[in-house]
Amino acid sequence: MTDTRRLYQQTADRVRQLIAKGDYQPGARLPAERELAQQLGVSRPSLREALIALEIDGTIEIRMGSGIYVLNTTRPSGNGRSLGESxxxxxxxxxxxxxxxxxxxxxxxxxxxxxxxxxxxxxxxxxxxxxxxxxxxxxxxxxxxxxxxxxxxxxxxxxxxxxxxxxxxxxxxxxxxxxxxxxxxxxxxxxxxxxxxxxxxxxxxxxxxxxxxxxxxxxxxxx
Incomplete structure (x- = not known):
């Protein structure tokens, strides 16, 4: 079945999957935006929208000038919840x-x-x-x-x-x-x-x- 959710929701779930696999533990810093976007094969704007969605639900924290840090490895999928238009x-x-x-x-x-x-x-x-x-x-x-x-x-x-x-x-x-x-x-x-x-x-x-x-x-x- 085609995933009809917004791209940022799909991208957020892909980052959640990386975290759930144990690639990144609580407190770990995710790769820089440019590197992570290349890894996932998405644009930086789409990734940034996904990261903001993950911050809103408490999965990560974006610290300006420092990086993106994992807060929680047990957050469920977004379940299609939209936080607004892209x-x-x-x-x-x-x-x-x-x-x-x-x-x-x-x-x-x-x-x-x-x-x-x-x-x-x-x-x-x-x-x-x-x-x-x-x-x-x-x-x-x-x-x-x-x-x-x-x-x-x-x-x-x-x-x-x-x-x-x-x-x-x-x-x-x-x-x-x-x-x-x-x-x-x-x-x-x-x-x-x-x-x-x-x-x-x-x-x-x-x-x-x-x-x-x-x-x-x-x-x-x-x-």
Whole structure:
């Protein structure tokens, strides 16, 4: 029977099997991500998602700057339990959908929306300066662009995709890999999107949005 579970669930079970076989005892450090990904024949993003899932269920602990350590060798299989959508697939979906939406949004963009976007980015910059994670400002920026396309279904899709960032899996990845530097990079990319919208240049806006979301996915899953 074909395994229809998400790839990160399948990969997590393969790591569990390595642990269950006795290859790695409690307290042992797993191979580095790159080596383990090669061993399992999966991409680093898929492996990182699997490792976050294993950390959530208490099988391993990820210690930034130190390594990945086994905590428990008796954890059962995940039993198909989903911790949310794959963050790599989520960011790919957002790149496709939001890059298409912004073309339409650029054609209907008003001066009022441009001003609102500027205010959102100013608040985002303030959050970063104060050491706060500006996820609500990030959400407001992307949703304001989607809403300006004058299509409620498209705006709802963007909202649902963005809010998947609060799933256990995405939240676990954000907790480890979002930093002040990553948010500063995102803010710079947002300004590039806004500049293209101010110029009423739909192709430049599309390119800037795709560049931003692709870079966001890399910061989460490949750094």
């Amino acid at each position: 963050p790599s697939e989520l960011m790919q979906a957002r790149a496709v959908i939001e890059s298409a939406i912004i073309v339409q949004a650029a054609a209907t963009m008003t001066d009022e929306t441009i001003a609102a976007l500027r205010a959102i980015l100013a608040a985002m910059a303030d959050d970063i300066t104060q050491g706060r994670k500006p996820i609500e400002q990030d959400r407001a920026f992307h949703l304001a662009i989607a809403e300006s396309a004058d299509n409620t279904l498209l705006a709802e899709i963007v909202t649902n995709l963005f809010d998947e960032r609060h799933s256990p899996l995405s939240a676990g990845i954000r907790g480890h890999f979002e930093t002040t530097d990553s948010w500063t990079a995102a803010l710079t990319e947002h300004h590039a999107i806004l500049a293209a919208l101010e110029a009423r240049d739909p192709l430049a806006a599309q390119a800037a949005m795709h560049t931003h979301l692709a870079a966001s996915g890399r910061r989460w899953l490949e750094t």
